[in-house]
Amino acid sequence: MSRIAARFAALKAEGRGALITFLEAWDPDAATSMAILRGMPAAGADLIEIGCAFTDPMADGPTVQLAGGRALAAGATLARTLAMVREFRREDDATPIVLMGYLNPILSYDPVRFCTDAAAAGVDGLIVVDLPTEEADLLVPPARARGIDVIRLVAPTTDDARLPLVLEGSSGFIYYVSITGITGTRTASGAELAAAIPRIRKATDLPIAVGFGVRSPAQAAEAARTADAAVVASALIDTLAGSLDDQGRARPDTVRLVLDQVRMLADGVREARK
Amino acid sequence: MLRYDTAEIGGPALNHPITTGANSLRSGPDSRGRFGEFGGRFVAETLMPLILEVEQAYRAARADPAFQPELDAYLKNYVGRPSPLWFARRLTEALGGAKIYFKREELNHTGAHKINSCMGQILLARRMGKTRIIAETGAGQHGVATATVCALFGLPCTVYMGAVDVARQAPNVFRMKLLGAEVVPVTSGAATLKDAMNEALRDWVANVRDTYYIIGTVAGPHPFPMMVRDFQSVIGDEAKAQLHEAEGRLPDVAVACIGGGSNAMGLFHPFLDDPSVRLIGVEAAGHGLDTNQHAASLSRGRPGVLHGNRTYLLQDENGQIQEAHSISAGLDYPGIGPEHSWLHEVGRVEYVGATDNEALEAFQLCTRTEGIIPALEPAHALAHIGKIAPGMGKDQIILMNLSGRGDKDIFTVAEALGVKL
Missing domain, CATH: 3.40.50.1100 (Rossmann fold)
Structure with missing residues (x-):
């Protein structure tokens, strides 16, 4: 069983949803992001998404854009992100790691070679924002052959007629983009989620994670209860960004502030038993 | 060609040739938009x-x-189509070779194609x-x-x-x-x-x-x-008919500048199946193709994905997109339309570069010889014509898309020439 499937099965037995926390690799520097990554499981992250910086993140709001800019300035590359995962796996062989980013750096790396290296590093899933189902044959065969899930995105605009196409051959979990918009902006209401999740649930047996606009412990709890997981990204990056000095460098308490927030989110999700 | 190992990446996307009609280069894209x-x-x-x-x-x-x-x-009564085809007599004489015709897209309402x-x-x-x-x-x-x-x-x-x-x-x-x-x-x-x-x-x-x-x-x-492309093909369709009326034949060469490539695609597309017509797209070479200050995606880029399509892009070794540079803001883009990337690879269109300085010189030459102030974008096409026309016969014909007027550029040009307005 893959780490992703194992983790969701364990949480189901526990009777609660998952907290998926996000960090941008190398934001604001290699050591800080490595420390945050290492600390996340103990702080309560059930799965971890690592953002891979791209110069043109067309689905991201200002928070993630700026994080990517800091990461690129620090020297972030896909190869260095895989090195982070390798490092992480020396101590943690259970927490699923999903890389999230855009297609071009993967094409530049070479999709087949990338999947080989990612699997060897201990990556469990890939979320590629600008790779819709129609173009997924670029990445899905080499990923699947190496046991990596290519996580499909479902949006509010994905209607019932399209849903089966988007879900066909999907694995790992389903990432529900809860708003029509970019990351870190609007938040979906409880009613919107309550209407959307059962619609997707009818079409798939995979766990459903809710992302885009999940910020507070209460929102994370609601998303994890209505669906199977809550993804928190921009709110954590905001905390990191707010902790930096005026040169954009990490301060001594940067890692602690981010992990404290992960703990609060985790508490929220853990209290929201199903 | 794309350099990744396609053996494992299945599907029709990478392995089948473009779906063209019998012998046509004009029937793309295929059902997946490729x-x-x-x-x-x-x-x-x-x-x-x-x-x-x-x-x-x-x-x-x-x-x-x-x-x-x-x-x-709307195109007739609001935009002012058809745009005229103009024989640039004095420019032709100044360059001393092929006859040069301008497709006058700069005369459209709003001053460009x-x-x-x-x-x-x-x-x-x-x-x-x-x-x-x-x-x-x-x-x-x-x-x-x-x-x-x-x-x-x-x-x-x-x-x-x-x-x-x-x-x-x-x-x-x-x-x-x-x-x-x-x-x-x-x-x-x-x-x-x-x-x-x-x-x-x-x-x-x-x-x-x-x-x-x-x-x-x-x-x-x-x-x-x-x-x-379909909407812009009116440029080439009209020019073909107008040139036929003026000269009774096809041009020997058709030239257009390329940023994203819409004016060039509009001029070229109706000529793709006329093999006697040499098609030349002129990218912005900025400070020079061998500097890192240009916008020549085809000459100096490699395939990747940006803004919804796979095409040639200026990018670094990690797949991060690089900034383009051109004196012309309209050519200042690190990508190019995907059909141009394909035409480049199949070799139907030649893609060359013209530098900022070459475009500036051509801008002035056109203004003085024809009384037409071109935009800096088509000035790049003019610059290339300056390189090829003198070597061509006087009975040969070059058709150029004069895609925009230069009023918007006079401040940029004045600054480049060291003139204070």
């Missing part, structure tokens, strides 16, 4: 349903016998029931053309423009505002055209239900490269 390996629909899932809806609506419009006559009427596609797309947006229009712009020509058709039809319009371009194209910014458009300066990234396009895509994702995005060039996700 020209060979280029094009496609690389957008977030949120946009996918809308992209498919645009394609469906466009095909329905094409099939509707009322659509083209409606568009033609951009309005051809804006007019077609806004009619489509109206058919789709969209009530709000967005666009990106570099030099401001596409923004002005979009703001113009929005004023014409009373639709609210938001134009995204890099903050750097807002500063260097102040007259066009004011023009858009006069036309009732909201101009949003984009400060993310390098604050130029590619960032404006990112921001327009972000707006579209957030307003997907009521908004139509009028993309300014033959790039973006399918069906935009095909649709914009």
Whole structure:
């Protein structure tokens, strides 16, 4: 069983949803992001998404854009992100790691070679924002052959007629983009989620994670209860960004502030038993 | 060619040749929006349903016998088509070789070819029931053309423009505002055209239900490269007929400048199946192709995915997109339309470069010899004509797309020439 499937099965037995926390690799520097990554499981992250910086993140709001800019300035590359995962796996062989980013750096790396290296590093899933189902044959065969899930995105605009196409051959979990918009902006209401999740649930047996606009412990709890997981990204990056000095460098308490927030989110999700 | 190992990446995308009719180079793209390996629909899932809806609506419009006559009427009475074909006698004499003809797209309403596609797309947006229009712009020509058709039809319009371009194209910014458009300066990234396009895509994702995005060039996700090409092909269709009337034959060479490539695609497409016509696209070589200050995606880039399509891009070894440079804001883009990438690889079109300085010289030569102030964009095409015309016979013909007028550029040119206005 893959780490992703194992983790969701364990949480189901526990009777609660998952907290998926996000960090941008190398934001604001290699050591800080490595420390945050290492600390996340103990702080309560059930799965971890690592953002891979791209110069043109067309689905991201200002928070993630700026994080990517800091990461690129620090020297972030896909190869260095895989090195982070390798490092992480020396101590943690259970927490699923999903890389999230855009297609071009993967094409530049070479999709087949990338999947080989990612699997060897201990990556469990890939979320590629600008790779819709129609173009997924670029990445899905080499990923699947190496046991990596290519996580499909479902949006509010994905209607019932399209849903089966988007879900066909999907694995790992389903990432529900809860708003029509970019990351870190609007938040979906409880009613919107309550209407959307059962619609997707009818079409798939995979766990459903809710992302885009999940910020507070209460929102994370609601998303994890209505669906199977809550993804928190921009709110954590905001905390990191707010902790930096005026040169954009990490301060001594940067890692602690981010992990404290992960703990609060985790508490929220853990209290929201199903 | 794309360099990844395709053995494992299945599907028809990479392994089958382009679906062309018997011997035609004009029947692309295929059903997935591919020209060979280029094009496609690389957008977030949120946009996918809308992209498919645009394609469906466009095909329905094409099939509707009322659509083209409606568009033609606007092109004739509002845009001022057909644009004239002009024999540039004194420029021809100055260069001392082939006869040079200008397709006078700069005489269109709003002063460039951009309005051809804006007019077609806004009619489509109206058919789709969209009530709000967005666009990106570099030099401001596409923004002005979009703001113009929005004023014409009373639709609210938001134009995204890099903050750097807002500063260097102040007259066009004011023009858009006069036309009732909201101009949003984009400060993310390098604050130029590619960032404006990112921001327009972000707006579209957030307003997907009521908004139509009028993309300014033959790039973006399918069906935009095909649709914009179709709307711009009026340029080549007219020029072909006009040249036939004037000279009774095809040109020997057709030349156009290339940023995203819409004016070039519009000129070239009707000639793709005429093998005697040599087609030359001129990219902006900026400070030189061997510097890192140019916008020559085909000459110096490699294939990748940006803004919804797979095409040649200026990018570093890690797949991060690099900034382009050109004296011409309209060519200052690190990508190129996917059909050009395909035509480059199959070798039907030659792609060359002209530097900032060469374009500046050609700009002045055209102005003095023809009394026509060209935009800096087609000045790049003129610069290349300056290199090839003298070596051609006097009975040979070069057809050039004079895609825009240069009034917008006089401040840039004055600065480059060290003149204080």
